[in-house]
Amino acid sequence: MVEDNSIRFLLNGQIVCVTPDDPHMSLLQYIREQAALCGTKEGCAEGDCGACTLVVGKIIDGEIKYRALNACILLLAQIHGCEVITVEGLQGEDGALHPVQQALVEFHGSQCGFCTPGFVMSLYAHYRNQLPNDRQSLKIALAGNLCRCTGYGPIIAAGQAMYGYPKPVEPDSLKILQTITGTPQQDERLFAPTTETDLQELLQKYPDAVLWAGGTDAGLWLSKHLQDISSIILLGNIPELDFIRDDESGLHIGATIRYADVIELCADKWPAMGEVMRRIGSTQIRNSGTIGGNIANGSPIGDMAPMLITMDARLNLASAEGIREILLENYFLEYGKQDLRPGEYIHSIFIPKPARDIIFHAWKISKRFDQDISAVLGAFSYERKKGRINNLRIAYGGMAAIPRRAFLAEQALEGTCADDTSIAQACQALIRDFTPLDDMRASAKYREQVAKALLNKAFQDNPVSLATDKYQYE
Ligand SMILES: Cc1cc2nc3c(=O)[nH]c(=O)nc-3n(C[C@H](O)[C@H](O)[C@H](O)COP(=O)(O)OP(=O)(O)OC[C@H]3O[C@@H](n4cnc5c(N)ncnc54)[C@H](O)[C@@H]3O)c2cc1C
Ligand code: FES
Ligand code: FES
Structure with missing residues (x-):
């Protein structure tokens, strides 16, 4: 199964083969400190600011799929067998800028420039996948990139213009990537099993090993909390879990x-x-x-x-x-x-599969619309037969130490017509259901009020969607 213990990948067109001293090294550490590609920046080191964004291509169903990722919370070992493109890899051999770079220049999309490589790479992923470049699509693509000084207007304008430039020929890396086989194993500190049986054996032998899927939670234990993790087991190479x-x-x-x-x-x-x-x-x-x-x-x-x-x-x-x-x-x-x-x-x-007539609502309430953790999340599912509520299930996040159902509120509403009196009783019951968290994201009182408001909203005949895109970047 394992032909070589090293981590092998394609970096800006060159095959790289690394056996890092620290098997838990992040991709960002490798890119900046060892490959000396310092265009990719480190801002927050926790997946929040996008300064470290680069593009990773992975073979999926016989073709390479390209995605923008945060290198600060990605283990180097996670990109074994992948193609990594950094901002340095975009310019043509003659030094010509890539269309996304050219557009950012021409639309004045950069001032201090610290965030710019990250924006370039998020836009490049969008460009490479030929995704729509209307404002809303670009906002979604760029919500994970923070810019303190330019403002998003010129950056979005650049994104809207990027398809208007001559299209560069992108190298086809499929054949090269297909030559990278095996998975890296680094001492007893990093394992990359390729079957569930191997995973189960590893878990028996190393019961305290940390399972590592995407690493968007676990990555912070290394990058922010500087924890010393004894062993990591990567889950990303096991086809039985990927379906x-x-x-x-x-x-x-x-x-x-x-x-x-x-x-x-x-x-x-x-x-x-x-x-x-x-x-x-x-x-x-x-x-x-x-x-x-x-x-x-x-x-x-x-x-x-x-x-x-x-x-x-x-x-x-x-x-x-x-x-x-x-x-x-x-x-x-x-x-x-x-x-x-x-x-x-x-x-x-x-x-x-839900029953045919099931009504499902869920709303996330957070301080920022994008890239923020919920203060409260309310989810509701029910049927309304002859005006009455049946099979009601209500669950909240942010209202207790665990995500859980609001059993008393459910009881107060089940079988009723969800009239004002029943809803008021359900809101009273919510107070008995939960002791909300009280922290920097939201006070307990706020959470309680929001939970009640969502409950009200879930039983209006035509609830108004909170999903409307009212926010603007400019
Ligand atoms: C900038 C940023 C924004 C975020 N925004 C949100 C948000 O809006 N909403 C939200 O809910 N979360 C958010 N998160 C948290 C995180 O992205 C999610 O919880 C994500 O789904 C974690 O998945 P992962 O694959 O990255 O988990 P990992 O980091 O790989 O693992 C998380 C934990 O689960 C364990 N684990 C992973 N897979 C398995 C498995 N198969 N079996 C047993 N244990 C396993 C790991 O050991 C670890 O303890 C955010 C994180 C960041 C960094
Ligand atoms: S450094 Fe901020 S997202 Fe990685
Ligand atoms: S140009 Fe300065 S942070 Fe974006």
Whole structure:
């Protein structure tokens, strides 16, 4: 299986082969400190500012898919077998600027320039994938890039103009990438299993090893908290965890499926869920972060859990003993404690096909529209038959130490016509259901008020969408 223990990838057209002293080195550390490609910047070191954005190409279904990623929270080992393009790799041999660079110059999209390589690379990913360059699409592409001095108007104008320049010939790297085989193994500190059986054996041998899916949570333990992690097991090379199956029974999502892989499908089925997913982190975060990781971290403010709980989702937990299926709502035991036994990992998430008439709403409330963690997330699913509410499920994030259902509020509304009196009673019940968090994101009082407001909104006949794009960058 393993032909060579090194990390091998294509960097701006050249094959690179590295065996780093520190197997937990980030891609950004390698790019800046060893490859001396200092165009890629380090700002926040936590996936927030986009200064470290570069583009990574990976073979998927026989072709290379290019995505913008944050190098600061990406392990070097995660890009084994991939193509990495940094801002230095964009200029043609004759020194000609790439259209996205040329457009940024001509539209005055840079002042101090610190953020500019990140913007270039986010726009380049957009360009490379030939995605629409209307304002809204560009805003979504650039929401993970912060600029303090230029202002977004000229940057968006550059994005709108970028397809108007002569198209450069992009090198075809597929054949070269196909020659990179095996996966890196670095002492006992980093493992990259390629089958579930290997993963299960590793978990038995190294029970304290950290499982690493996208690394958008775990990456910060290294980049910000400077933790000394003994062993890391990468999950990204295991095909059995990398699947989406949409069948008669429902939607099955493998643990390493990233938001970007499934967002369109979810948005098609459940627009409210699609809209919340679109606001998880940024394009870079959604290109890396997984739904499995979002659930596994057990955060009380993770966005997926409340929505999936109202959809009656199940978790398949796997180990050498086999698969154990549990209701997602039973996975979260208390703050920082989940129902995950030694040797187990999340294999997949199953969302049963909802009844035909089910109504589903979810709203994320945060201080910023994009790239922000929820203060409160409310999710609601119910049927309305002959005016009465049935099969009601309500779940919130940010209202307790774990994401969980509002059982008393559900009881207050189930079977009623959701008239003003019943809704008022349900709002009263919400106070007994939860003791909201009180922290820098929001006060307990605010959270309580928002939770009640969302509950009201969920039972209006035609709830007004919070998803409308009212915000402007300029
Ligand atoms: C800038 C930024 C913005 C963010 N915005 C949001 C947001 O808006 N909403 C939100 O909910 N989250 C947000 N996050 C958090 C994070 O992106 C998500 O929680 C993401 O889904 C984590 O997935 P991952 O694959 O990156 O997990 P990882 O970082 O790889 O892992 C997270 C945890 O889960 C464990 N784990 C991963 N996979 C498995 C598995 N299969 N079985 C068992 N354990 C596993 C890991 O050991 C680790 O403890 C943000 C993070 C950043 C850095
Ligand atoms: S340095 Fe800010 S996102 Fe990486
Ligand atoms: S140009 Fe200065 S931060 Fe963007």
